[in-house]
Amino acid sequence: MTKRNSASDTNNANDVDMTAVDQGSKKPKICDDVFAYPKDEYTIECDFLKSSRFEILYMATRARAEVPRMLLEYVGANYSSAAPVDWPAGKKETPFGLLPVLTHVKPSGEVFTVPEVPALTRYLGRLFGLTGKNFEEDAILDACFQSATDNILNVLLMEVWMKPDPKNKECINTAFEKLVPIFDGFERYLAANGSNGYLLGEKTTFGEFPIYDWLEHFYKEYPENAKALVSETVRPSIYKLYKRFDSNPRIRAYIDGGRWEYRPASPMISLYSAGVIVSNWDEAFEFYNKKLGLKCVRNVEVGGDGGRYAEFVVNEQEKTRFTIYTSCKDTEIPKRNGGISFTVRSVKDTHDGLVKKGVSSKMGPTKMPWGEMAQVADPDGNVLTLNSGP
Incomplete structure (x- = not known):
């Protein structure tokens, strides 16, 4: 069979006149x-x-x-x-x-x-x-x-x-x-x-x-x-x-x-992460990364001067992340925040739907380095994060 010249790149697999062998390769x-x-x-x-x-x-x-x-x-x-x-x-x-x-x-x-x-x-x-x-x-x-x-x-x-x-x-x-x-x-x-x-x-x-x-x-x-x-x-x-x-x-x-x-x-897809708020970033990072041997898969600056956020996993197959967070210097750390995050189908739809049900919003949908997130609180004031994923 003769191969037809295509207007596209000659290496493009869209040429329908290729032989079956050429197609497979x-x-x-x-x-x-x-x-x-x-x-x-x-x-x-x-x-x-x-x-x-x-x-x-x-x-x-x-x-x-x-x-x-x-x-x-x-x-x-x-x-x-x-x-x-x-x-x-x-x-x-x-x-x-x-x-x-x-x-x-x-x-x-x-x-x-x-x-x-x-x-x-x-x-x-x-x-x-x-x-x-x-x-x-x-x-x-x-x-x-x-x-x-x-x-x-x-x-x-x-x-x-x-x-x-x-x-x-x-x-x-x-x-x-x-x-x-x-x-x-x-x-x-x-x-x-x-x-x-x-x-x-x-x-x-x-x-x-x-x-x-x-x-x-x-x-x-x-x-x-x-x-x-x-x-x-x-x-x-x-x-x-x-x-x-x-x-x-x-x-x-x-x-x-x-x-x-x-x-x-459910609008929730999975538990994305659970973690802690730390006061000394360098000491906490060394403790979890070096002493406990957790692998850091994300380490980013958030919220301005001094704010940092990191995610750790035990191994490559781990789906749920352990997180540490320290706020920027001019932000007061909430007294109740267990660092719990859920991956959701739509941050905005999930957040707005929960607010309509009477759930307290702590932060509306916000663009972050990894995607979008929002925060709501449970009846005791514990902050729960809604995350679009890494």
């Missing part, structure tokens, strides 16, 4: 050694992903959030499922006023939000290396993913769930007849890869998760129809994919354990 990587993959047992090797945290915001039901949940279960990521506290009022806090929404809290504390199931699932697939090695393979995954998430859903909606009686046997039979061409397509792609239960090579990819999710649902809700659609002898390549997922220890434990853990979403 130019494909950007998140980091080296993303995962180890012996016998379909995924182990995260990348420090960035080991220290990342994820949250899926959705109603306490499987529906459209189940595929990304299963993907995160499969890779063994640090994640949680949350349900909105006040919906539909909370729509304005999401990018498009829709759920689910994925939140990725990076090791640096930076928060990245992704809406829309296709986008957030592909994002996770790229992060964890569950994609193809070139544009052609990714197109196969996109096609299978889209067909499973959209086409199957549309058939079930029109032929079963929107009918006066969703349990009507004739309606269910009609739906499964209309699913045949879709599953024939899956079977062809799987057979082209050797009928080994994988869409690509011998590697689990994001496009396979919705196929398994639907089959797992069908076998429970419509067992007779499901067996006629996919079994050891009917579309056996799809059946191999189903059995591979269904026997995966993490996915099996997730399903048997009751799936997602329901909890209302």
Whole structure:
């Protein structure tokens, strides 16, 4: 195939006329050694992903959030499922006023939000290396993913769930007849890869998760129809994919354990830090850094002449920080301040929401060297900091 000259840098991977080999060699990587993959047992090797945290915001039901949940279960990521506290009022806090929404809290504390199931699932697939090695393979995954998430859903909606009686046997039979061409397509792609239960090579990819999710649902809700659609002898390549997922220890434990853990979403993401106020900066810094051996990860000047703030961790994987702080010379240190800080989704929204609930504000949202912060007080006057992260 002839490579077309692009108006962009010739090293740019946007040239669609590259060969599959060229595409694979130019494909950007998140980091080296993303995962180890012996016998379909995924182990995260990348420090960035080991220290990342994820949250899926959705109603306490499987529906459209189940595929990304299963993907995160499969890779063994640090994640949680949350349900909105006040919906539909909370729509304005999401990018498009829709759920689910994925939140990725990076090791640096930076928060990245992704809406829309296709986008957030592909994002996770790229992060964890569950994609193809070139544009052609990714197109196969996109096609299978889209067909499973959209086409199957549309058939079930029109032929079963929107009918006066969703349990009507004739309606269910009609739906499964209309699913045949879709599953024939899956079977062809799987057979082209050797009928080994994988869409690509011998590697689990994001496009396979919705196929398994639907089959797992069908076998429970419509067992007779499901067996006629996919079994050891009917579309056996799809059946191999189903059995591979269904026997995966993490996915099996997730399903048997009751799936997602329901909890209302909170504006708080995590406890960011706890610390102390010190009177002599140099002595305190030497004590915690040299004598206790804590690693300093931030040391900045704040508030003017003499004000300093530092964060320490015990090791590189530590998420909660220990802090020391001394105020500038012309500022009186509050009598009550335990140095407790929370990472929040939005400093302004969280601060204003707490004030509306009658919580005392000690400092409104303020730009700081690391981001934004605000302070409120508990009934005893203890000051709590709301932090946008490092």
